[in-house]
Each structure stands twice: as structure tokens, then as C-alpha cells.
Amino acid sequence: MSDLMTYVYGVTRTDDALAERLAALEGVVGAPVHLISDGNGLALLASSVPAEDFREEALRRRLEDLDWLSAVARAHHGVVEAVAAYTTVLPLRLATVYLDDTRAREVLEAGRELFTDRLARLAGHVEWGVKVYVDPSAAPEPPPAPADTQLSPGRSYLRGRRQQQRHRDTAHQAARRAAEGIEAAGRAYASERARHRVQQGALAEAAGENVVNDAYLVPLERGEAFRAEVARAADGLAGVRVEITGPWAPYSFAMGPEETGDAAGAGP
Known part of the structure; x- marks a missing residue:
């Protein structure tokens, strides 16, 4: 099993300028933030995080550590707010993780219609x-x-x-x-x-x-x-x-x- 998992912050529409803005942005556990694109204009905001902290059982224990949870929450919201200042973001719940980028992309593609509708509803709000x-x-x-x-x-x-x-x-x-x-x-x-x-x-x-x-x-x-x-x-x-x-x-x-x-x- 991989030592890394994929943590996702939200869904947005992607462009070259957004990718450049993410270059200086740090996410959860100080990890860089990258885009996972569906190839049709939608993307997940994501980071690679240690599996030892974010596998289901480990995460359940970690969520009882209020200091750790607070740090994750601040980083999560920091990413969402930074991107929201530039474009519309559909925030995902705190500590949403997938096995890897491939699985996260599959979820993005499967939910394309829903995500597109929600982004349109939230645009400009x-x-x-x-x-x-x-x-x-x-x-x-x-x-x-x-x-x-x-x-x-x-x-x-x-x-x-x-x-x-x-x-x-x-x-x-x-x-x-x-x-x-x-x-x-x-x-x-x-x-x-x-x-x-x-x-x-x-x-x-x-x-x-x-x-x-x-x-x-x-x-x-x-x-x-x-x-x-x-x-x-x-x-x-x-x-x-x-x-x-x-x-x-x-x-x-x-x-x-x-x-x-x-x-x-x-x-x-």
C-alpha cells in the first residue's frame, strides 16, 4: 500500500493561472497543493498526505487530538479561502481523503454533472x-x-x-x-x-x-x-x-x- 494518500479540499474550474497560484500555497501538514483535473475543465484541489495519519483507523484516532484537528482545519480552510479569492470553489468536508489521485479523479469524473451544477449555483456568491x-x-x-x-x-x-x-x-x-x-x-x-x-x-x-x-x-x-x-x-x-x-x-x-x-x- 502506498505511503501517501490524496487529501482533497474542494472542486473548482481549472486554468493555467490557477495552477500558477497554487505553486506557493501550502496545505494540510505543509504539503503542496496541486490540481487533479478531469480533462474537461473541472479539477480537485488536492495534496499528498501521509497514509499513517489519514487511513481510516488512524484518522479516527487523530480526530480526537484537538490540536492536530485544529491545524488540519486551519490548513484546509486556508486553501479553500485562498482559491475562493480567485475563483468559485465548491468546498468539500474536512479530512476527505482517497487512496490516490487516480481514485480521486474517478470520483470527480463520476460526479461531474453534480459538481458543475453546484459550481454554477455558487458562482458570484x-x-x-x-x-x-x-x-x-x-x-x-x-x-x-x-x-x-x-x-x-x-x-x-x-x-x-x-x-x-x-x-x-x-x-x-x-x-x-x-x-x-x-x-x-x-x-x-x-x-x-x-x-x-x-x-x-x-x-x-x-x-x-x-x-x-x-x-x-x-x-x-x-x-x-x-x-x-x-x-x-x-x-x-x-x-x-x-x-x-x-x-x-x-x-x-x-x-x-x-x-x-x-x-x-x-x-x-
């Missing part, structure tokens, strides 16, 4: 990420209810809890209004929307509760107008924060893992 957070602690507290000396400590506690719940409900209502404004901006400026799971636990690094985690596919010429409209969605809404990221290569609008052939690998 970028991805913007939009998250909405609710942070009731950032909103002004409502005035306390008048003191009632007749209330027992237990009843007084329950009244305070009800007041806190009303405060939380008010913040969530404001977040729904912000989300409605963002969706309206999406209808006006974006071609597509992708909904992701809200971030919780270790993924929820930002302050507040993440209640919306969406991505929008936006034509390049509409990007700044979309961003400005989304940024206004939380104006005047206490306890609500909108986070906008991008523009990115359109990861959320590529294909699912079942559409990338029989590669070994893991989703991003």
Missing part, C-alpha cells in the same frame, strides 16, 4: 454567517414590584422568580423580532439560507444564549447591503446581540458527505 444571542442580563431590569409586608418569604421568592421569567421572556421576544428582521434581509438580498444548530456547551463561547445560527448565500454585489441590513435588526432591542461573520467561501451551501463519493473522512 459568498457566505455570510448570522448568529443571534439573547442576554437578559444586558437588558435593564424592570422596576421591582411594590413591597408587600403581608407576603411570606416563600411568596416573595416566587414573585421574584416570576419577575425574572418575565424579564427573560421579554428578551426572547426581542430576539424573535431581530430574527424576523434578519429573515426579511435574507429574502431581499440572499439567494439561499441554511439553518444550523444553535451553539451550546463548549461551542457557545460568546456571552448569552445562541438562539439563531444561520448562513446566507449572498451575491457579491449585495454583500455590504445585506450586512448593513442585518446589523440594524437589533437596533433598539435590549438584551439582544447580532453577530455577523464573513464573507466566506460557501461551505454551508456545498454538498452533503453522501454526495462526495466513498472518501474516508470526517465532517467539519
Whole structure:
């Protein structure tokens, strides 16, 4: 068995200028990036990587090493973003690997119709990420209810809890209004929307509760107008924060893992 495997980053249309741009680009594990062409204008962005790290069993173990996984992710996204600055890229999932270039080319040729369609759909578009957070602690507290000396400590506690719940409900209502404004901006400026799971636990690094985690596919010429409209969605809404990221290569609008052939690998 070969000591090297083929790692692929994405699908693009090839030309001589792109090949020259790749000459100075480093990919996963510092490997050079090359093109695997189908001979008809489509190509995979690829690198040769050590099989000892990327065979199925080894890769499964490696994915538990967060430092290694983070380095692979940075290199993968770095290649995709560098090429996306020049031409349309259909990103593939993180750690998509094939036995060799020949097998990768076979997958490219078999999926030519799908890849061509997806590239046409993504051409001239970028991805913007939009998250909405609710942070009731950032909103002004409502005035306390008048003191009632007749209330027992237990009843007084329950009244305070009800007041806190009303405060939380008010913040969530404001977040729904912000989300409605963002969706309206999406209808006006974006071609597509992708909904992701809200971030919780270790993924929820930002302050507040993440209640919306969406991505929008936006034509390049509409990007700044979309961003400005989304940024206004939380104006005047206490306890609500909108986070906008991008523009990115359109990861959320590529294909699912079942559409990338029989590669070994893991989703991003």
C-alpha cells in the first residue's frame, strides 16, 4: 500500500493561472497543493498526505487530538479561502481523503454533472454567517414590584422568580423580532439560507444564549447591503446581540458527505 494518500479540499474550474497560484500555497501538514483535473475543465484541489495519519483507523484516532484537528482545519480552510479569492470553489468536508489521485479523479469524473451544477449555483456568491444571542442580563431590569409586608418569604421568592421569567421572556421576544428582521434581509438580498444548530456547551463561547445560527448565500454585489441590513435588526432591542461573520467561501451551501463519493473522512 502506498505511503501517501490524496487529501482533497474542494472542486473548482481549472486554468493555467490557477495552477500558477497554487505553486506557493501550502496545505494540510505543509504539503503542496496541486490540481487533479478531469480533462474537461473541472479539477480537485488536492495534496499528498501521509497514509499513517489519514487511513481510516488512524484518522479516527487523530480526530480526537484537538490540536492536530485544529491545524488540519486551519490548513484546509486556508486553501479553500485562498482559491475562493480567485475563483468559485465548491468546498468539500474536512479530512476527505482517497487512496490516490487516480481514485480521486474517478470520483470527480463520476460526479461531474453534480459538481458543475453546484459550481454554477455558487458562482458570484459568498457566505455570510448570522448568529443571534439573547442576554437578559444586558437588558435593564424592570422596576421591582411594590413591597408587600403581608407576603411570606416563600411568596416573595416566587414573585421574584416570576419577575425574572418575565424579564427573560421579554428578551426572547426581542430576539424573535431581530430574527424576523434578519429573515426579511435574507429574502431581499440572499439567494439561499441554511439553518444550523444553535451553539451550546463548549461551542457557545460568546456571552448569552445562541438562539439563531444561520448562513446566507449572498451575491457579491449585495454583500455590504445585506450586512448593513442585518446589523440594524437589533437596533433598539435590549438584551439582544447580532453577530455577523464573513464573507466566506460557501461551505454551508456545498454538498452533503453522501454526495462526495466513498472518501474516508470526517465532517467539519
